[in-house]
Amino acid sequence: MSSSSDIRVRFAPSPTGYLHVGGARTALYAYLYAKKYNGTFILRVEDTDLERSTEESMRMQMQDLKWLGLDWQEGVDSETLKNVGEFGPYRQSQRQDIYQKYADDLLERQLAYYCFLSDEEIDQQKELAKKEGRPPHINSPYRDWPLQKALDYKKESSTQPVIRFKVPKENREYILNDLVRGQVKFQSEVVGDFVLIRSNGMPVYNFCCVIDDSLMKISHVFRAEEHLSNSLRQMMIYEAFNFERPQFGHLSIILGSDRQKLSKRHGATSVNDYNEQGFLPEAMNNFLALLGWSSPKAQEILSMKELVEQFDTDRLNSASAVFDETKLKWVNATHLRALDHKTLWEKLQPYFLKHNFDLPTDLEWQSLSLGLMKTSMETLADAVELFRPLSKGTFQLSEKAKEVLSWESTRPVIEKWVSLVKKCDKLTEEAFGEIQQTIKTECQVKGKNLFMPIRVAVIGQPHGAEVKLLVPLMEKSDLLERAQTALKSCP
RNA sequence: GUUCCCUUCGUCUAGUGGCCUAGGACAACGCCCUUUCACGGCGUAGACACGGGUUCGACUCCCGUAGGGAACGCCA
Secondary structure (H helix, E strand, C coil), X not given: CCCCCCCEEEECCCCCCCCEHHHHHHHHHHHHHHHHCCCEEEECECCCCCCCCCHHHHHHHHHHHHHHCCCCCEEECCCCCCEECCCCCCEHHHCHHHHHHHHHHHHHCCCEEEECCCHHHHHHHHHHHHXXXXXXXCCCCCCCCCHHHHHHHHXXXXXXXXXXXXXXXXXXXXXXXXXXXXXXXXXXXXXXXXEEECCCCXXXXXXXXXXXXXXXXXXXXXXXXXHCCHHHHHHHHHHHHCCXXXXXEEECCEECCCCCECCHHHCCCEHHHHHHCCCCHHHHHHHHXXXXXXXXXXXXXXXXXXXXXXXXXXXXXXXXXXXXXXXXXXXXXXXXXXCCHHHHHHHHHHHHHHCCCCCCCCHHHHHHHHHHHHHHCCCHHHHHXXXXXXXXXXCCCCHHHHHHHCCCCHHHHHHHHHHHHHHCCCCCHHHHHHHHHHHHHHHCCCXXXXXXXXXXXXXXXXXXXXXXXXXXXXXXXXXHHHHHHHHHCCC
């Protein structure tokens, strides 16, 4: 179904690294809002920082977005990198001529000017302003030059100028009605003449953001809180062009456990990290959604569909939130266990492959074993240690298992176990029960002394899923081999 | 320094002036289930940053203070 509303929401990352979980949450909210109101979700790439932007980052971020299932209808195509949609191009680096046109317009209308100030001069000015207790704004001598004069000077001068916006001298109040923060007031005097176009011809964030959001008919802008103070400059630009302003929603920041802005030193912060650690995209979305938003039904576990249905801006929280990996794990575990066994098995394949596990291809076996193991899994990666004992040729005795093997009563139990297993045709749950009973009476052991040796002889660990359910999942030859290995470690 | 934003259990949050003796979830702890480990069930503990107002009444509105964050870039 194509979009039939005027709701157009964009996610506009800058490709200067991986997709951060904060960015992912912004994208999620934008996506949910678009979906909820049958609007269009747009991906625009803000790559005007030539030094830091890379195509590789752009591809990575798009992949992460795809992994999360946040598909866009308009924007840069993740495969071909081509522009899709009628408002393109969607990479800001390809829109330079557009920005230049709008800058020229401002120049002609005396609302902007060429500024030839050098870095040193600017530093001096700012220092002086600071010393005199004034706001650190620049005071450009080129501000009131007629355009022609500046153009002539530009031709003969060796320094390439920037284009600055002419912030009116008289103070004015700008009001922003923010979707999450309500009414926010700004005084125009807090900003000085800011750069619109860099000396290399590339526009600056605040400028292209306004032009693009306007030209692309964006109706709602969800972005991080750190952009809130940028809004003043942007409102000035909107005004200069007489553009209609979209609705803004400034989202709170995600914090680390020390209440500082989440960054690399907190550990995993990229969506891809979580992917590799075995988190499910639906769990990631669920958890991220709850970090700054709450379900009107007080639901904690929500599918993507439910998220779309229940999402709205009125339940967005303006306070910053700490990223709690423990809760993420719980959310992930819950989604994981809800998966049907066929799907879960498929998702586990890469992990098994990576560790060269030799596991049965029988579907019933797979389902049975998953049923047994999944209650102990929080992430997909947890399956590795859980299934290791079920894979052939990977038997290992843990330190705690060796403790069990050192017990006096252990050796006879395992020897009995070996002889009984040898005699048994089919190791069903019932057969196992009988074997256990026989050992109990013949070896005169019970409780821990009976149970643990068998467990260790089967999986090499004193803890894990129920042995009577585990044994039927294993081959007799393998079982015997394991028991022999265990016996070698018995005193 | 200036401006802006934020502040409810350890964490995520509910709360839009009386429904609050402040509810839920994760984590913690305890009990039950279980011859292990998990899962599951039940339960316990745990918060309105502080100080002033406004009001019959304030977690909720206003003003301060404190703390945290952001912006003041030719980064986004």
